[in-house]
Amino acid sequence: MMLFEGKSMRRFYTGLLLAxxxxxxxxxxxxxxxxxxxxxxxxxxxxYKSGSRLKVTAATTREGLRWPFGLSDTSLxxxxxxxxxxxxxxxxxxxxxxxxxxxxxVLYYFDAGxxxxxxxxxxxxxxxxxxxxxxxxxxxxxxxxxFVGEAVTGAVYLRNMDGTCRLAxxxxxxxxxxxxxxxxxxxxxxxxxxxARTSGGVTVQVIEGEDGSVSPxxxxxNQHKSSCIPQLAQDEKFRCMPFGLDVAVSxxxxxxxxxxxxxxxxxxxxxxxxxRFAVAVETRGCERKVRVHAVAExxxxxFTSNEGQCSSSGLVGNGDDMRFYRAGSELPxxxxxxxxxxxxxxxxxxxxxxxxxxxxxxxxxxxxDTTLGTRCQFMVVNSxxxxxxxxxxxxxxSLESYSDAQCxxxxxxxxxxxxxxxxxAYAVSYGDTEEAFFRVYxxxxxxxxxxxxxxxxLGSQTRCxxxxxxxxxxxxxxxxxxxxxxxxxxxxxxx
Numbered sequence: 001m002m003l004f005e006g007k008s009m010r011r012f013y014t015g016l017l018l019a020x021x022x023x024x025x026x027x028x029x030x031x032x033x034x035x036x037x038x039x040x041x042x043x044x045x046x047x048y049k050s051g052s053r054l055k056v057t058a059a060t061t062r063e064g065l066r067w068p069f070g071l072s073d074t075s076l077x078x079x080x081x082x083x084x085x086x087x088x089x090x091x092x093x094x095x096x097x098x099x100x101x102x103x104x105x106v107l108y109y110f111d112a113g114x115x116x117x118x119x120x121x122x123x124x125x126x127x128x129x130x131x132x133x134x135x136x137x138x139x140x141x142x143x144x145x146x147f148v149g150e151a152v153t154g155a156v157y158l159r160n161m162d163g164t165c166r167l168a169x170x171x172x173x174x175x176x177x178x179x180x181x182x183x184x185x186x187x188x189x190x191x192x193x194x195x196a197r198t199s200g201g202v203t204v205q206v207i208e209g210e211d212g213s214v215s216p217x218x219x220x221x222n223q224h225k226s227s228c229i230p231q232l233a234q235d236e237k238f239r240c241m242p243f244g245l246d247v248a249v250s251x252x253x254x255x256x257x258x259x260x261x262x263x264x265x266x267x268x269x270x271x272x273x274x275x276r277f278a279v280a281v282e283t284r285g286c287e288r289k290v291r292v293h294a295v296a297e298x299x300x301x302x303f304t305s306n307e308g309q310c311s312s313s314g315l316v317g318n319g320d321d322m323r324f325y326r327a328g329s330e331l332p333x334x335x336x337x338x339x340x341x342x343x344x345x346x347x348x349x350x351x352x353x354x355x356x357x358x359x360x361x362x363x364x365x366x367x368x369d370t371t372l373g374t375r376c377q378f379m380v381v382n383s384x385x386x387x388x389x390x391x392x393x394x395x396x397x398s399l400e401s402y403s404d405a406q407c408x409x410x411x412x413x414x415x416x417x418x419x420x421x422x423x424x425a426y427a428v429s430y431g432d433t434e435e436a437f438f439r440v441y442x443x444x445x446x447x448x449x450x451x452x453x454x455x456x457x458l459g460s461q462t463r464c465x466x467x468x469x470x471x472x473x474x475x476x477x478x479x480x481x482x483x484x485x486x487x488x489x490x491x492x493x494x495x
Contacts, residue, residue: 200358
């Protein structure tokens with residue numbers, strides 16, 4: 001579950017929210033309210049509505065399950081996500097922007113005076129493509145969008161350390177483009193954040209697009225006026241606790257605020273909003289709890305402890321990519337709204353599960369396959385665009401480790417124990433053919449041996465050699481491949 005992200009996270013907020021909500025039940029065995037097939041009312045997913053231009057993309061099943069993924073811009077022919085684009089609070093659904101840059105990223109220049117920076121790309125771009133320009137530093141406004149200009153194939157220039165300009169010897173290995181005109185605001189669909197409903201101390205906010213579309217944006221906790229998601233608190237209850245742009249996080253006290261390494265430091269890898277909350281994430285085995293503090297003050301440097309010795313980490317909170325904080329007073333768990341795990345509805349073999357806050361805020365968090373006994377997520381699995389609900393797993397078979405000296409019994413490994421129900425029963429890896437974008441394997445018993453084996457190829461000879469077993473990893477025997485036909489069938493729809 002992610003609690004923070006790098007700069008420009010604002011445009012990914014809704015996607016991260018949905019991803020984070022998908023893991024709120026990790027390792028928890030508390031009972032759920034019984035499945036009442038829709039009696040919990042309208043859910044977070046039901047708020048998605050297509051407009052004249054922005055259409056909801058969702059996975060559906062014949063049995064009536066619907067899992068929205070987000071919005072697609074039918075004019076720009078790409079998926080889009082909401083991002084604040086004007087100081088007055090206007091948001092735009094920005095489509096297909098994988099290309100970003102800032103002035104500090106510029107290496108090559110178009111002119112001998114090094115006044116016009118060029119955009120460097122490692123894949124071809126075309127007229128009409130859009131690139132995003134990040135602000136020069138924190139607090140200097142929002143991203144700007146530009147059309148891609150002409151490709152540059154001739155001489156280019158480099159700036160020397162003293163500010164003078166010189167011809168670049170040998171040109172550039174990257175594809176270079178001039179940065180074109182700024183994209184008019186009306187290129188993207190614009191929208192506004194509005195409250196949809198309030199219950200149990202939480203307000204669901206949506207963004208209403210000017211084309212009539214509606215999509216969930218965030219949960220806002222009303223007392224502290226913070227974005228929140230359900231997380232397990234210190235009192236053993238799920239509560240809607242801080243998540244998002246104004247959160248600094250500490251994981252198991254890896255960084256410290258003082259030179260004696262007895263006070264945890266909290267990190268914020270985002271420069272768009274000063275942190276208001278310091279969130280401590282405490283993990284013991286499959287148990288993961290959250291403790292929330294107010295932020296006391298910002299600190300310039302942090303420390304680490306190695307074999308009992310405390311020393312400077314070398315990290316500096318420069319305000320651009322990373323900030324560090326000291327925690328203030330704790331905000332007790334009971335001050336945050338309580339959430340209850342519920343089974344929302346059953347659709348054939350699939351159960352839709354979620355969290356309920358108050359009487360009317362219901363957030364779906366996962367799909368559970370009762371036949372395979374595991375969480376699953378809808379994926380396109382082959383070039384025929386077939387959609388299946390693929391089992392959840394942290395295991396990966398790509399390391400090609402074996403338990404025997406003949407390299408016949410393949411092992412799957414996981415760096416962290418996956419505590420989701422049923423997740424240790426399967427390994428999922430990327431396929432390499434049009435027939436299989438993913439490959440899913442059934443797993444057997446844990447391998448407790450002291451060594452592993454790997455195949456080693458030298459010239460035309462392949463042999464099985466002993467290798468080192470990672471003490472931090474879990475290994476399980478691969479017992480067979482799971483055919484796609486055994487997974488629940490879905491369909492991807494543009495609504």
